[in-house]
Amino acid sequence: MITLPSDYYVKENLSCIVGTWNTITEEPETFTSTCVTDVDARTITFGNFLTSDWAALTSLNITVDSIVNPGTLGTTNEIVVSTVNALTAGIVDSGTYTIADEYFKASNITDFLVEPKDFGVGTFPATYNFKFRANGEIHKASYIILTMPEEVEIFSKRGLERTCGDTIVNFTYVNIHCTLYGRKIYISNGFKNEKSDYMFDDGDLVPALYEFEIKWFRNPRSL
């Protein structure tokens, strides 16, 4: 049984073992094992795993497909692996493992859409609609940085900052706040007091699609 710490997520799955490998014989092992995940407890339990005794100090390699990477770039909390007596349901052996600092990398936002409300060349002041979906939950006190391309002119710094107060659709009714530094727009307040929800859809993780508007741009002057 694998018990993952709170910075991990486990997906619902009733058959999560991909393969097993005997690292001594360098041969695949075939087990008639069941595999059940518990999303809330973050456990993965292999049932009927061993049909015969497994020799001491012989490594076994298992691959499972139901784990989502943690939301930390630092050292993970302890991952606990245990063997359980099938008759008594008591834990017999237990060991822990942590993944080192900087093993995990910052993820990319792959679902991102920017759309002006008016597509006219050179239109100003133009309102732009931003939509994005992070790969996971967004932590409390996070902020967003938008870097605008040179083609889109910021028509009025003061106007943009003054009118920036939209709420983030699909999150909370907290109004965002914008501060402009060159071509970078720092968007705060949105996640100042609350982290985002991490949404499940049929057992899979589907974070919300966030949406907000910012005004006072000038559209590119060329097609």
Added chain:
Amino acid sequence: MTFNIFTSYTYAGQRFIFSLKGFTNPGTTSPAEFQWASYALISTVAYPIDTLSGLTITASLGELTVTDFYPTDNNFIYGRPTNYTLEFNANHEI
């Protein structure tokens, strides 16, 4: 198990310590209760003298060594790798 360890009478209150080998620890951490009884062997007949119960011993969890745990093809935070690999062994036969 029966042991013939006293060759003569002992004083009351005298403390004995002896070691036994040949046990295998239990496969559970549930407390195991031991019972002890002393007998006087006179001729070939054993006469019960003392009994002692309530002695329990609780085994610790066995040691399992996790040698590796990593996502095979995606190490971005919140990434959804195809699978994770777990490698482990135990100090004793499972």
